[in-house]
Amino acid sequence: MQRLLEALILPPGSGLLLLLAALLALRAGWRRSARAGLVAALLLLYLPATHWGAAMLMQAAQGPAVAEQAGARAEAGAILLPGAGRAPTPAGSRYPARPSALAKERLLRTAQLARETGRPVVTSGGDLDGLGEPEAETLARELVQLGIPVRWREGRAANTRENAVRSAALLREAGIRRVWVVTQAWHMPRLRASFAGTGVEPVPVAIGRIPAIPPTPDNLLPNAGALRRSALALHELAGQAWYGLRYD
Structure with a gap:
């Protein structure tokens, strides 16, 4: 529906x-x-x-980018990488799924931030597409292959709100009350709002912000x-x- x-x-x-x-x-x-x-x-x-x-x-x-700019200067105790969809791997692969292009963008920024800060990472996402493993596991495997350890793998979230709520529960148990959240700029407002009432403060690390462009002839062609x-x-x-x- x-x-x-x-x-x-x-x-x-x-x-x-x-x-x-x-x-x-x-x-x-x-x-x-x-x-x-x-x-x-x-x-x-x-x-x-x-x-x-x-x-x-x-x-x-x-x-507005104000919150993102403030977030870039803030400290946090962990890094959240929420899922963004997957694709099945080719036949014969030892793994059932691979991250989508959007998820790969988030994953690479997460790896960079983890190397810079040394903070632990939590991946979040369930098996909504029925590929045989939670998306959190798919993301974690990719990060480990990049040399980034993953401390938490939250594999039940079915949407953005659950990414926040379920991950926040893991972080609170570890005594962490502030977390960097990595996602595209257009998804960041909804992800930040999803932390309402969780007891964990999200610090935005937005990627792929789309700038304003003029209505030139090229920009007005269908694409x-x-x-x-x-x-x-x-x-x-x-x-x-x-x-x-x-x-x-």
């Missing part, structure tokens, strides 16, 4: 739904509503598919990569709204 709702809400599903509504309005004789719906549908289909539109949505999802970034941004904005209603 969640995937169905996302497919309908995120582009291009939302634009196609609005286009269908416009056609139904036209058939019913509501010409003014049909014209407005058609224009809105075309904008929903077009703007998120441009680099300019994707950058604007990412700006909204990321929020498949831009559409994917728009979908990520809209997913995060919807998640932020939902988490704000449910956990605040």
Whole structure:
């Protein structure tokens, strides 16, 4: 059900739904509503598919960088690496899964931070995709191969909120009340908010912040990569709204 709702809400599903509504309005004789719906549908289909539109949505999802800049100067007792999806390994591999491209970005920044600070690492993520091992184990194995020991492997989290809550429980048992959290800038607001009420303070270590860009002709051309970034941004904005209603 969640995937169905996302497919309908995120582009291009939302634009196609609005286009269908416009056609139904036209058939019913509501010409003014049909014209407005058609224009809105075309904008929903077009703007998120441009680099300019994707950058604007990412700006909204990321929020201001003030907390990240403050976090860069703060100290913490551990490092949290939350999962970001996986892919199955080729047939014959001794391991069932490998990190996604997004997870790899988080993993490499975590390894760098662990080398710089010497702080222990907690990986978090369950086996949501049914690949045979929790995502926490997949991430931990990759870190160990990079020479980074992993102290905690939280393998039951099913979403961002559980990444925070379950990891915080492990950290509190170890007497740690502040943790660096490593994730993309567009995911950071939701991850930070997920620590509300856990007794552990998240210190943001954001990666991949998307800058604002001008609406130049090149940035207004449709692009498949831009559409994917728009979908990520809209997913995060919807998640932020939902988490704000449910956990605040």
